[in-house]
Amino acid sequence: MQYQDDHLQFNPQIQVINVSYDGVIKETDNTFFNWSKGALIFDSHPFFEMLKVYEKDSHTEEEDPINFPCIHIEDDNTQKICDVTFTLKKDEITILLYDYTVKYKDLNQIAQQKNESILLAKELELRNKYLLEKEEFKNSFIANINHEIRTPLTSILGFVEILEKTKLTFEQEELARIIKRESKHLNALIDDMIDLSKIESGTLKVVEERFAFKDLINGFSEGYAKIAEEKQIIFETNIDSSIQEYLIGDRTRIYQILNNVLSNAFKFTEEGKILFSISKNYQRTNKLSLNFRIEDTGFGILEENIPYLFDRFTRFEKDKQVSGTGLGLAIVKSLVDLLNGEIKVTSQPEKGTVFNIKLPFKFEVRKTIPERKKKKYTLPKSTTKFRVLVVEDEEVTQYLIMKVLISHGRFFVDVAINGEEAIKYIERRKYDLILMDLNTSKIDGYQATHMIRNNYGDKFISEVPIIGFSGKANEATKDKCIRSGMDDFIAKPFEQEDLIYKIVKQIAKKATD
Amino acid sequence: MKLSKKVVLLGHFGVGKTSLFRRFVDNEFSEEYKVTLGVQIKKKLVQLPDGRELSMIIWDTEGHSDSIEDTRKSYLLGSHAFIYVFDITREQTYSTLKQDLEYLEKHYTKVPAKVLGNKLDLVNEKEITSHLKSQNIPFDCLTSAKTNKNVQDFFSDLAKDITK
Numbered sequence: 001m002q003y004q005d006d007h008l009q010f011n012p013q014i015q016v017i018n019v020s021y022d023g024v025i026k027e028t029d030n031t032f033f034n035w036s037k038g039a040l041i042f043d044s045h046p047f048f049e050m051l052k053v054y055e056k057d058s059h060t061e062e063e064d065p066i067n068f069p070c071i072h073i074e075d076d077n078t079q080k081i082c083d084v085t086f087t088l089k090k091d092e093i094t095i096l097l098y099d100y101t102v103k104y105k106d107l108n109q110i111a112q113q114k115n116e117s118i119l120l121a122k123e124l125e126l127r128n129k130y131l132l133e134k135e136e137f138k139n140s141f142i143a144n145i146n147h148e149i150r151t152p153l154t155s156i157l158g159f160v161e162i163l164e165k166t167k168l169t170f171e172q173e174e175l176a177r178i179i180k181r182e183s184k185h186l187n188a189l190i191d192d193m194i195d196l197s198k199i200e201s202g203t204l205k206v207v208e209e210r211f212a213f214k215d216l217i218n219g220f221s222e223g224y225a226k227i228a229e230e231k232q233i234i235f236e237t238n239i240d241s242s243i244q245e246y247l248i249g250d251r252t253r254i255y256q257i258l259n260n261v262l263s264n265a266f267k268f269t270e271e272g273k274i275l276f277s278i279s280k281n282y283q284r285t286n287k288l289s290l291n292f293r294i295e296d297t298g299f300g301i302l303e304e305n306i307p308y309l310f311d312r313f314t315r316f317e318k319d320k321q322v323s324g325t326g327l328g329l330a331i332v333k334s335l336v337d338l339l340n341g342e343i344k345v346t347s348q349p350e351k352g353t354v355f356n357i358k359l360p361f362k363f364e365v366r367k368t369i370p371e372r373k374k375k376k377y378t379l380p381k382s383t384t385k386f387r388v389l390v391v392e393d394e395e396v397t398q399y400l401i402m403k404v405l406i407s408h409g410r411f412f413v414d415v416a417i418n419g420e421e422a423i424k425y426i427e428r429r430k431y432d433l434i435l436m437d438l439n440t441s442k443i444d445g446y447q448a449t450h451m452i453r454n455n456y457g458d459k460f461i462s463e464v465p466i467i468g469f470s471g472k473a474n475e476a477t478k479d480k481c482i483r484s485g486m487d488d489f490i491a492k493p494f495e496q497e498d499l500i501y502k503i504v505k506q507i508a509k510k511a512t513d
Numbered sequence: 514m515k516l517s518k519k520v521v522l523l524g525h526f527g528v529g530k531t532s533l534f535r536r537f538v539d540n541e542f543s544e545e546y547k548v549t550l551g552v553q554i555k556k557k558l559v560q561l562p563d564g565r566e567l568s569m570i571i572w573d574t575e576g577h578s579d580s581i582e583d584t585r586k587s588y589l590l591g592s593h594a595f596i597y598v599f600d601i602t603r604e605q606t607y608s609t610l611k612q613d614l615e616y617l618e619k620h621y622t623k624v625p626a627k628v629l630g631n632k633l634d635l636v637n638e639k640e641i642t643s644h645l646k647s648q649n650i651p652f653d654c655l656t657s658a659k660t661n662k663n664v665q666d667f668f669s670d671l672a673k674d675i676t677k
Contacts, residue, residue, distance in 0.1 A: 044571045046556040049517055053591035068587050070575070081551065112548045115576075119527045119546060126635070338564050348589055415533020 005157065015097040017041070020058035023048070026092060032078055032099060045073050047084070048095075054088055063088050065096075070104055073097070126394075135201060142197045143472065146190055147439075150471030153190075154493035155396040156183045161496055162403050187493060196312065199334040206338055210364065211251040213244065218280065220262060224276075227266055228243035234273035240280055243290065244332070248362040253335050258292060260328045262357050265296040272297025272352070281358060286365050292357040301347040307343060323421075377504045380412055380511035386432040387412045388503065391422040391448065393440045396488075397492075404496050405503075419443030423451060430460045432507050436486065438470040438477070445470075446484040453485040469494070478507040517568040517617060518675050519591055523584060523613075524598035525606040526576030529631040532658035533598060534573040539625050540578050540620040544661055551576050552588055559672040582611040594676045595626040599652075601641050602632050607650050614651070 012035075015031035023040045033044070041048040050068075057256050065085040065282040080097070081104040087094040103308045160180045166179035168176065198204035228235035251404050265274045274296045301309065310333035312326065336343045340360055347353040379386065388411050392398045398415045414429070416422040418440040426434070438445035449466050456462045468481035471492045476488040490499060522530040531549050535541045538555045549627040552574045559567045572592075581597075589595075593615055599607040610628065617626045630645065634657040645652060654661040 045554070047554045049519065049556075049568075049570050052517070067586060067592075068552075069585060070554045072551065108548055108550045111550060115526050115548050116546060126602060213515055 006214065012098040012103075014099070017097070018092050019048075019095060020092055021051075024426045025478060031097075032072070032080060033075055033097070034077065035075075044075060047071055047073060051086070051093060054086070054093065056091070064384040070100070076239065086127050101426045118461075139197050139201050139203075142193055146194055147471035149190055150492045151394060151397065153183055153187055154471070155400050156396075157187070157346055157493045158400040158404065158496065159396075162400075162407070165407075180241070184349075189425055191328070192316045192331055195331050196334070197394065199331070199338065206253070206449055207250045208248055208249060208362070210246055210248050213247040215359075216251065216255060218372045220258060220276065222268065224262055224274075228274065231266065233271060236273060237276045238275065238277035240278055241279065243278065244288070244363045246364065247288070248364070249359070250339060254359065257332050257335050257357065257359075258294075259358065260332045260375045261292075261294050264328065264500060265294050265298065265353070265355075268353070269298035286362050288361045288363055290359055290361060292359065293354065294357075295352065295354045298347040300349040300351050300353055301345075302349055303347075306345060306347060310343075346468055375505075377501070377508040379504050379507055385410050387414065387430070389414050389422060389425055390418060390432045391419065391434060391440060391445065392437040393417045394437075397437075401499075404499060411503075413487055417441075418464070419445060419448030419451075422448050426452060426464065431464055432505055432510070434464055434466045435503070436466050436468050438468050438472075438481070445486075446480065447483075463510070465510050467502055467506060514558045515568055516565055517570060518593040518672075518673065518674065519570045519594045520594045520675070521572040521574060521589060522594060522596050522598060523574055523581055524576060525600070525603075526578060528576065528603070528606050530576060530598050530649045531573050533596075533629070533631060533656065533664060534571055536658045536661055538571065539574040540661075542661075544659075550571055551575055552585075557668075559669065561672060561676055565676070567667045567676055569668070569672060573576050580609050581616055589621065592621065592624050594671060595621070595624060597626055598672070599628070599632050600632050601630040601645070601655065602635050607617050607645075610650060625674065626652070627667075628652045629667065630660060633662055634659045656674065 013031055015033060016027075016029050017025060017035070018027040019025050019041050023042045024238050025035055025039050025041050025044075028035055028037065035041070035044050038495050041051065048069075065087045068084040068086075071082055071084050073082055079101075080099050082101055083098040085096045085098075087096075093107070157180065158175050160183065163176050164180070165172070195204065217237075217239060221235075225235050242315075262274075262276065273293070277293045277295075279293070280289050283289075310329050312330040333343060336357060336359070342358040344356045345353065349375050389403055390398060390401050390405075390413055392401065392415065402413045402415065403504045414425060414431075416425050419436075420442040421435070422434065423443070425431075436445040436449060440448075443451070445468055450466070452464065453462055465488075466486045467482075467488045467490060468477075468486045469490045469492060470477055477491075481489040487509075488502050488504055522528055522534060526548070527546065528655070531553070532542060534553070534555065535543070538557045552572050554570060554572050556585070557569045557571060559569050561567055564631060567573045572588060574584055574588050597610065597617075599610060602606075607630070614626055614628070617624070628651055630641070630650075630652050633641075633655045638655065654663055656667060658664060
């Protein structure tokens with residue numbers, strides 16, 4: 001800060017004090033500080049202790065004044081900001097106090113604003129860093145807890161499926177059904193949490209793929225028609241027939257949005273009807289905007305609750321009568337935003353609710369290529385069973401996979417508890433396929449695969465099909481599996497049909513190579 | 514004659530010199546940031562272990578933006594110790610530390626300079642200590658004027674040092 005030295009410019013009030021070298025006040029005009037003659041100036045304010053630095057006999061002639069700008073001096077009655085000068089004379093020191101309080105207060109305001117803005121920027125940077133760290137921790141926590149929950153959940157769902165195939169009493173069947181329903185509910189909750197976490201962290205990527213739009217909608221029509229029949233309500237669909245059969249968009253997310261809103265409509269409608277209609281908003285060159293309208297005659301929503309409808313974990317009074325996580329519509333809103341769409345809701349209690357969702361799509365102008373259907377695979381003809389090595393350290397999962405494969409009837413199963421043991425097994429016996437858990441102890445699934453692919457000249461070993469499996473169900477894990485040399489990946493909890501399909505596919509492909 | 518020593522607080526603006534000053538002298542702390550213009554001076558009596566009483570005259574100077582050379586020379590006159598304060602959360606407040614210490618050592622040969630990193634309440638002590646060490650930042654103490662952590666001990670040790 002630059003100070004003005006020109007005292008005259010500001011015309012300050014000046015107090016003149018003469019003191020002896022031992023600090024005794026000899027004279028003062030008391031212009032603004034009322035200090036007594038004969039008193040020690042050191043006691044007036046600690047600033048004047050500076051005077052102790054100067055010795056009496058070393059100043060024979062009057063010297064240039066020593067300046068101390070912007071000194072805050074106060075006593076019991078007065079507060080001033082002064083420029084102070086000491087003039088050292090032979091027998092005394094003359095002190096001049098220039099009162100610049102007003103000038104310095106003005107300067108203070110400018111300095112305050114300047115410094116505050118710099119400090120605020122730093123504070124925001126720190127706050128941002130803290131929030132990013134918190135976000136990172138949350139995401140890694142969710143990913144880890146997801147893995148820990150999915151592993152036992154896989155076993156629960158798998159064993160219930162096995163249990164359902166055994167002879168059960170009516171009561172046991174009912175209990176098994178409840179366990180299955182609740183486990184699926186828990187699984188859906190984990191999926192929702194992961195989706196939300198991905199949306200919030202910005203890691204959820206929108207995929208643009210060509211897909212059979214009409215097949216997707218027919219799937220909804222057929223699936224929900226059955227539920228409508230069970231609930232004895234009417235389900236009507238009204239789809240604009242000019243909508244292209246194939247569209248380009250994120251099929252998975254569109255499915256998720258519509259399924260969530262439709263399933264809500266079914267949950268909250270006990271009588272009357274649900275109308276699902278799709279119409280075009282506009283179509284230009286290869287772009288298309290569709291309006292999805294889902295109208296029900298259900299409980300409806302109170303007007304004051306509508307603004308909170310898309311908040312996370314929102315469950316209104318009526319919601320408690322049906323199952324749900326309270327995350328569904330929060331995800332729907334986030335996904336619609338992510339796809340650059342729009343969602344609106346109108347509702348009347350006891351009359352029903354209408355959701356209008358606008359979503360943009362693209363379509364191919366020139367040709368239509370039928371979507372590839374899931375190819376069917378069959379196991380090669382063989383007089384002996386196929387031998388599968390399951391590498392898994394958790395007993396329950398080991399047991400579940402063994403049960404599934406053995407009950408299929410065409411597999412022998414060996415179990416290794418980690419990658420190290422798996423290596424020993426494959427050196428002793430020929431396997432048709434390895435199911436490799438990615439997170440086993442000692443040597444993990446990736447390392448074991450790398451060793452199998454690279455350390456053996458025997459092709460029965462080095463080219464054995466390997467399917468990785470893990471509770472970390474994401475694209476990154478799948479990519480890592482493929483990059484480490486595995487042939488496929490299956491996420492826990494898996495449907496038994498999917499597991500068998502993937503195993504059969506890999507064995508069949510190997511046989512035709 | 515009473516034992517009296519002048520101690521000057523130096524460092525960039527916003528590092529917490531005034532907060533340390535107020536915490537030590539009046540045992541007060543305010544979250545509000547107020548620029549110090551020029552210098553504020555207060556006296557604190559410190560009891561020394563040998564029974565003597567030290568009148569510590571503390572000069573809380575206006576923070577500089579670039580280098581310590583911006584500080585008025587007359588403020589440093591007759592000092593018995595310098596306390597160079599930096600903000601451990603703001604790297605630019607210790608980016609000129611080494612040059613500033615060299616400057617003080619060159620012009621005030623006999624005056625000891627202590628280096629103090631403030632705002633310990635905002636960071637993890639272990640992490641910041643290892644960070645500062647890895648950057649070769651010399652410091653004598655880390656404090657928090659807000660929580661009073663290490664403040665009283667620092668000034669007590671300083672009082673002992675300058676009265677030896």
